[in-house]
Amino acid sequence: MIDMFQFFGDEVLLDSRVLHERLVTDAAREGLLDVAYHTVDSPVGPLLLAATEQGLVKVAFDRQGHDAALAELAAVISPRILRAPSRFDPLARQLDEYFAGERQAFDVPLDLRLARGFRRAVLEHLTDIEYGRTESYAQVAAAAGSPKAVRAVGTACALNPVPVVLPCHRVVRSDGSYGQYAGGEEAKRILLTMEAA
Template sequence: MRWSVVDSPVGPLSLAADEAGLCGLRFGTVTEVEFAPPAGVLAVAATQLSAYFAGELTDFDLPLSVRRGSEFERAVWHRMTTIPYGETETYGEVAAAVGDPEAARAVGVACNRNPIAVVVPCHRIVGAGGKLVGFGGGLPAKRFLLDLEGGVAFRRAWGGT
């Protein structure tokens, strides 16, 4: 596995890739690994993240490598990728969508275990009534990501740039 770190408006992001694709994105600098300059999929991920934070990219196009997680977690992670840019779903809505309407708390656990934050957008999952709860990068980062996407989506919907 190769690691790289990139700067972002929400602080440093640690990226990991294996031979199959991007396999990790963590907030902050992971201390137990050795970092190298971005190359291959890590370079593409760094470029796409830069475009995302600039409001120029709404859909990531990266090979992903997810080799862990229960069947339920994988279903939740997949569901995250179907939530449109600039929109949110509640933990309960995601639980119902993956076939277990009573599993809202388990959706929260799956969000916490999401190995590829931002790219697999766990920040788009919110509490009942749109309440911001739980986020591995901290609630200010979650608010930033939702505000970024909401602003870009609004400008695009109304013909702005």
Template sequence: MAAVDEVLARARRAPAGEALATATARLIEAAEEEKLVDVVFARVDSPFGELLIASTPKGVVQLSLHGYDQNETLEDLATKVSPRIFESPRRLDDVRRELDEYFAGKRKSFDLPLDWQLSHGFALRVLKATARIPYGRVSSYRAMAEKAGNERATRAAGNALGGNAIPIIVPCHRVLRTGGGLGGYGGGLPMKEALLKMEGAIL
């Protein structure tokens, strides 16, 4: 706790005009040095509204789409991952940059480490198969079920995709109904259609 205590002491001595953001960043750095932070999060603007992204030392663990209750998302992370959560936009600059490039049409794949701990078993296998669908291509729920080891588990594959904790980066929007319909999407069908059109997967 020495590093954290030192930062707090310096903050008390700091001039009144010192930027709060700077003090906060120093506190987070000190907390990380003491291994007191397990999850950092940031809010990111996108063409589809504000996103909330969260990361652990292993990688991105959650991307919450616009329209979801961010407080509920953070409470869920506190329960399932760790209550030691800090807001730290600077720590997620790489994620923000790659998302910006993707939405601008300048990036076709993400080079971000992922933390898969919110998914398990068959669902995890479905999502890892989904992560390999190339930009501009689509697949089906049945194909994802087959790649996960059970081609008859189409509904379970759909449920796994519906529970995808890292949408966009793990591109569940590229999975369609076996008959060709759009299927569902947590961000809404207009967003799914817009993403597929942006990628050139549909006209």
């Protein structure tokens, strides 16, 4: 009797997954899906991935609060948000390759609407910092066109909407110490150690 109930439960679960995928497909086709999201496991903890039609708009660490990140997206972009795991298959594959040491840069479209002005200039520079290398906050400030804006670089990195993909973890203090990181100091250490190997 328990086996039959378990089998029945699996059938219901399978049907709900199919229905959810249909909902996501229909919502996207009708222009009703503004933000899709998915959560993936990683060596730095669960990562929330969120994307618009333009591209990846948010990566959030567990310690930042995935619900808080979704609430921010609902307030700033649109409340029309659905979990859509299959939409993130290419990025999930690239993240797996990155964490396995087989990928040094990401090839996904980005939607950087959550960053403007100098913060955006800082984010655009981050891809110039090569895998396995670091730059100081002062070096990034100079590269972004405002050599005295060292603190603003720290803020831009702390508010980076797509960490890991845009590698703000490669920005460190002038003395080489890690500095702050949205994923926490341990996550930053893991990423920099992995890239240095």
